[in-house]
Amino acid sequence: xxxxxxxxxxxxxxxxxxxxxxxxxxxxxxxxxxxxxxxxxxxxxxxxxxxxxxxxxxxxxxxxxxxxxxxxxxxxxxxxxxxxxxxxxxxxxxxxxxxxxxxxxxxxxxxxxxxxxxxxxxxxxxxxxxxxxxxxxxxxxxxxxxxxxxxxxxxxxxxxxxxxxxxxxxxxxxxxxxxxxxxxxxxxxxxxxxxxxxxxxxxxxxxxxxxxxxxxxxxxxxxxxxxxxxxxxxxxxxxxxxxxxxxxxxxxxxxxxxxxxxxxxxxxxxxxxxxxxxxxxxxxxxxxxxxxxxxxxxxxxxxxxxxxxxxxxxxxxxxxxxxxxxxxxxxxxxxxxxxxxxxxxxxxxxxxxxxxxxxxxx
Amino acid sequence: xxxxxxxxxxxxxxxxxxxxxxxxxxxxxxxxxxxxxxxxxxxxxxxxxxxxxxxxxxxxxxxxxxxxxxxxxxxxxxxxxxxxxxxxxxxxxxxxxxxxxxxxxxxxxxxxxxxxxxxxxxxxxxxxxxxxxxxxxxxxxxxxxxxxxxxxxxxxxxxxxxxxxxxxxxxxxxxxxxxxxxxxxxxxxxxxxxxxxxxxxxxxxxxxxxxxxxxxxxxxxxxxxxxxxxxxxxxxxxxxxxxxxxxxxxxxxxxxxxxxxxxxxxxxxxxxxxxxxxxxxxxxxxxxxxxxxxxxxxxxxxxxxxxxxxxxxxxxxxxxxxxxxxxxxxxxxxxxxxxxxxxxxxxxxxxxxxxxxxxxxx
DNA sequence: CCTGTTTCCGTAAACGTTTTCCACCATTCC
DNA sequence: GGAATGGTGGAAAACGTTTACGGAAACAGG
Numbered sequence: 001x002x003x004x005x006x007x008x009x010x011x012x013x014x015x016x017x018x019x020x021x022x023x024x025x026x027x028x029x030x031x032x033x034x035x036x037x038x039x040x041x042x043x044x045x046x047x048x049x050x051x052x053x054x055x056x057x058x059x060x061x062x063x064x065x066x067x068x069x070x071x072x073x074x075x076x077x078x079x080x081x082x083x084x085x086x087x088x089x090x091x092x093x094x095x096x097x098x099x100x101x102x103x104x105x106x107x108x109x110x111x112x113x114x115x116x117x118x119x120x121x122x123x124x125x126x127x128x129x130x131x132x133x134x135x136x137x138x139x140x141x142x143x144x145x146x147x148x149x150x151x152x153x154x155x156x157x158x159x160x161x162x163x164x165x166x167x168x169x170x171x172x173x174x175x176x177x178x179x180x181x182x183x184x185x186x187x188x189x190x191x192x193x194x195x196x197x198x199x200x201x202x203x204x205x206x207x208x209x210x211x212x213x214x215x216x217x218x219x220x221x222x223x224x225x226x227x228x229x230x231x232x233x234x235x236x237x238x239x240x241x242x243x244x245x246x247x248x249x250x251x252x253x254x255x256x257x258x259x260x261x262x263x264x265x266x267x268x269x270x271x272x273x274x275x276x277x278x279x280x281x282x283x284x285x286x287x288x289x290x291x292x293x294x295x296x297x298x299x300x301x302x303x304x305x306x307x308x309x310x311x312x313x314x315x316x317x318x319x320x321x322x323x324x325x326x327x328x329x330x331x332x333x334x335x336x337x338x339x340x341x342x343x344x345x346x347x348x349x350x351x352x353x354x355x356x357x358x359x360x361x362x
Numbered sequence: 363x364x365x366x367x368x369x370x371x372x373x374x375x376x377x378x379x380x381x382x383x384x385x386x387x388x389x390x391x392x393x394x395x396x397x398x399x400x401x402x403x404x405x406x407x408x409x410x411x412x413x414x415x416x417x418x419x420x421x422x423x424x425x426x427x428x429x430x431x432x433x434x435x436x437x438x439x440x441x442x443x444x445x446x447x448x449x450x451x452x453x454x455x456x457x458x459x460x461x462x463x464x465x466x467x468x469x470x471x472x473x474x475x476x477x478x479x480x481x482x483x484x485x486x487x488x489x490x491x492x493x494x495x496x497x498x499x500x501x502x503x504x505x506x507x508x509x510x511x512x513x514x515x516x517x518x519x520x521x522x523x524x525x526x527x528x529x530x531x532x533x534x535x536x537x538x539x540x541x542x543x544x545x546x547x548x549x550x551x552x553x554x555x556x557x558x559x560x561x562x563x564x565x566x567x568x569x570x571x572x573x574x575x576x577x578x579x580x581x582x583x584x585x586x587x588x589x590x591x592x593x594x595x596x597x598x599x600x601x602x603x604x605x606x607x608x609x610x611x612x613x614x615x616x617x618x619x620x621x622x623x624x625x626x627x628x629x630x631x632x633x634x635x636x637x638x639x640x641x642x643x644x645x646x647x648x649x650x651x652x653x654x655x656x657x658x659x660x661x662x663x664x665x666x667x668x669x670x671x672x673x674x675x676x677x678x679x680x681x682x683x684x685x686x687x688x689x690x691x692x693x694x695x696x697x698x699x700x701x702x703x704x705x706x707x708x709x710x711x712x713x714x715x716x717x718x719x720x721x722x723x724x
Numbered sequence: 725c726c727t728g729t730t731t732c733c734g735t736a737a738a739c740g741t742t743t744t745c746c747a748c749c750a751t752t753c754c
Numbered sequence: 755g756g757a758a759t760g761g762t763g764g765a766a767a768a769c770g771t772t773t774a775c776g777g778a779a780a781c782a783g784g
Contacts, residue, residue: 014770014771025734038731040733057482059486061488062427065421065772067739067772081448081659125422157374301604301630301660378740389764393763420740423739427741428743431741
């Protein structure tokens with residue numbers, strides 16, 4: 001009647017089933033399986049046989065509760081479809097698996113509410129770290145919220161890692177893995193300027209995104225360095241997507257804006273711009289030069305292949321995971337206080353075939 | 363001395379902390395938070411205040427153990443970087459989040475061992491379902507292993523979902539979400555044939571991958587339907603990547619193979635082929651037509667935009683999740699026996715600008 | 725042969741929830 | 755006014771592990 005478990009029951013086998021069937025205690029089974037305690041060969045053999053027979057796997061939830069458990073890292077991403085972030089995710093996931101860690105993903109779809117909900121969800125899961133991918137929004141309220149996240153996670157023994165965005169202000173317990181965004185833009189713009197371009201259409205991305213701001217800033221500095229006046233009328237903000245590139249270049253053309261090159265905030269934007277130029281009968285790079293940013297695979301698959309800025313996305317993912325793993329090993333040695341670590345990776349221009357000196361002007 | 367918890371302790375707050383501080387029992391706190399039992403407004407207010415003060419979140423592991431818990435779906439993917447699968451993942455993840463489910467991801471990197479390890483890991487996690495993405499290998503041993511996975515998961519109350527590959531043979535408890543791969547290839551090849559092409563270079567993909575086999579088969583059927591002899595010498599197998607497309611088209615050119623069109627197994631392969639053709643001074647589509655398969659964003663970002671076969675990847679992801687969710691609702695009603703569900707989604711040709719009738723032959 | 729070490733293994737107490745009983749109080753109805 | 759009824763809240767038993775803690779062999783030394 002009150003049988004707790006019929007022999008051929010549906011639910012999964014428990015450690016107790018294994019123990020009974022092997023004629024040993026549950027503790028022994030646990031020890032055989034986790035292998036962190038000496039057991040006799042005979043015992044091990046007997047247990048393992050039953051484990052195989054029953055196709056038993058330990059319940060990860062119970063294990064976590066009891067203290068053991070595999071660390072888990074959560075990856076929060078705007079849009080899993082974006083090539084750049086997919087590479088970061090790959091880096092994180094790869095490094096995690098290498099250490100036997102698990103990775104959870106969630107996509108926020110650019111919705112701050114979703115982001116909040118997900119961070120809490122991850123907190124419930126007791127993840128070792130939450131890795132937040134992508135540029136940040138430059139709202140005060142948003143920054144405040146991030147700081148709260150960081151402290152919440154820290155208090156729960158977890159940790160926040162920001163990837164691809166500037167670090168949080170103040171003494172916030174979060175690690176930042178960033179790349180030298182502005183220098184990349186500086187170099188890229190310099191490349192165009194040194195080729196002789198002076199009239200450059202700039203498509204930096206969304207005005208409120210820190211990434212776009214940095215790229216714009218780098219470009220501006222390059223203009224200054226070359227003594228070329230920076231025309232605000234030549235910069236068009238918009239989302240980081242193909243459509244925006246297409247539209248922006250198209251309208252610039254229709255407005256009869258005079259430009260010999262376009263400096264796109266992203267390879268995808270560059271692709272859109274390129275298409276628009278072509279549609280208008282212009283050739284790339286003969287009539288107009290184009291450069292991108294990110295160096296995603298698309299960049300080298302376009303014709304002509306795109307000159308762009310290489311960002312070590314996958315590497316960033318690996319570094320991010322390593323940072324939290326180290327911090328975890330470091331253990332109680334350095335607790336609250338050693339916060340706000342900031343790692344910066346380098347970028348460099350990849351010269352391909354989308355840039356030529358400007359044609360003589362009429 | 364034997365304090366179980368200092369007031370300002372580091373570890374996360376437990377439900378007991380909340381209960382004590384609110385002066386109620388743990389049961390009440392649980393009830394307030396899960397909201398599946400009537401509680402007075404007063405009690406609710408008092409508890410919620412403490413919850414906010416302590417920034418408390420429930421421990422998901424404990425909750426899962428005790429019976430509650432959010433269902434989790436595991437997504438196993440070869441390479442998170444592949445655009446097609448990224449879209450499936452997006453579909454699964456989106457639909458999961460919509461239902462309040464969680465999604466775990468793991469990447470197998472084409473390594474069967476990793477795949478095995480991951481399936482077991484997911485089994486430990488007690489996931490509601492394991493979604494396996496991507497074409498299958500046509501080895502007997504591999505198929506057997508899949509069947510074992512399916513049964514293992516089923517026995518543990520979980521479920522295997524195969525996406526983008528043909529269903530398993532025999533009475534295996536796995537759901538398959540597939541698309542009409544062969545018909546798509548048939549339609550695509552017909553498009554080329556009806557434009558007048560007769561000499562077509564075929565780049566179906568890896569010979570041992572079921573996806574590639576289906577695409578090749580569809581093409582072959584179209585040739586037959588048009589009464590065009592199918593030349594084995596015109597098909598070149600190889601991986602689904604840009605490099606292969608580039609190499610294969612390049613060598614075909616160097617071998618002075620006579621072709622007026624290329625039928626690529628994938629948009630990315632098509633992109634590679636296109637680049638190679640251009641490098642050899644050929645124009646697309648004036649000199650050579652090219653078609654792809656998958657309709658990933660790249661297809662419409664290339665110049666000329668690629669005519670290709672649209673595959674509803676994201677939809678497939680959603681359908682996959684719906685299938686497991688339904689099965690879960692269905693509950694004990696239909697248990698083992700209603701297995702081997704097989705859902706097939708349609709494909710269609712998207713005509714863009716990479717095809718023209720062949721030029722008159724010399 | 726007795727004692728002191730090892731080496732294993734079993735017992736039982738956590739881990740943080742949910743949930744099933746039960747008990748209590750306030751209504752409401754005869 | 756007493757009893758039946760509902761709405762609420764608490765105590766305690768799960769859930770499936772891990773990990774002290776303790777005990778029983780097995781072995782060595784005297």
